[in-house]
Amino acid sequence: MSEAARDTPILDVRGLTVDFASAAGGAVRALHGIDLSIAAGETYALVGESGSGKSVTSLAIMRLLDPRRAQVGGSVTLTGAGDLLTLPPKPLAAVRGRQIAMIFQEPMTCLNPVQTVGAQIAEALKRHGGGSRAEIADAVIAALAEVEIPDPRRRAGAYPHELSGGMRQRVLIAMALACRPRLLIADEPTTALDVTVQAQILRLLARLQRERGMAVLFITHSLAVVAEIADRVGVMYGGRIVEQARAADMFAQPRHPYTRGLLDSLPQTAHGGRLRAIPGQVIDPASPPPGCAFEPRCALRIDDCRVGPIPFFPVAPDRASRCLRWGEL
Helix, strand or coil: CCHHHHHCCCEEEEEEEEEEECCCCCEEEEEEEEEEEECCCCEEEEECCCCCCHHHHHHHHHCCCCCCCEEEEEEEEECCCEECCCCCHHHHHHHECCCEEEECCCHHHCCCCCCCHHHHHHHHHHHHCCCCHHHHHHHHHHHHHHCCCCCHHHHCCCCHHHCCHHHHHHHHHHHHHCCCCCEEEEECCCCCCCHHHHHHHHHHHHHHHHHHCCEEEEEECCHHHHHHHCCEEEEEECCEEEEEEEHHHHHHCCCCHHHHHHHHCCCCHHHCCCCCCCCCCCCCCCCCCCCCCCHHHCCCCCHHHHCCCCCCEEEECCEEECCCCHHHC
């Protein structure tokens, strides 16, 4: 991808913060100033353990967090639509589905069990595209065929429970892409599927992205998925991006101890096939460490790591690390 294309991203997120109201009073900060950008045709993966803030980031971008419980700050600029965090409800509804769409981890919680899958795709098309009944019916069948569902005309009349898990996930993809959005957010879309179906879904998303030139924000905890689909990676820990790099560079030489720990946790024959766990526990966002969030678990920690928030150090072009000792890794 050219640097010119990178300079004009489809999505540009700056200083994104999320504070959740606490039952004990006050607020708990879940995101601490997330910065990321995605260009057309690019896949940016957010990776990290459960609780690191990946899904909260995607929900904040889509403005799907309950404003009574969550206060969102920063900016989320979608080219041609402006800052999504300040859009009034009606323009925001026009952007969702039409310009930016999202698919989730578990299809059965997203699909209406008493509506056919064809009717649910048609609803999205009516909301954003319009057209006659016959045109919409044809568009539904075309959307199902595009995600490689066999016999799409018959499947359009099926209810979600009549389809396999992989088929339901393809229906969600068809629904998300029916209005041809420029940006797709995929939040752990393959986690609930078996390995063979996971591979099929990833290949399908890659093909559709190539054909349409979409930007994709892919949320995952799987480094294997990152290796297969990502152009660039943001490694999240404790509500922060602690390392950002091109995927190939991150795998070749991680520049943050947490990234190194994730890679060392993968099964490898080099050390007898034994798994190497990262010691300690994920931080409690209600009582984070005063300095680096990873400091309590880090073998490279020094006194300066406890002093205050660690800045992003530019390691190389399009690469940064939130570690004081990144050069020693």
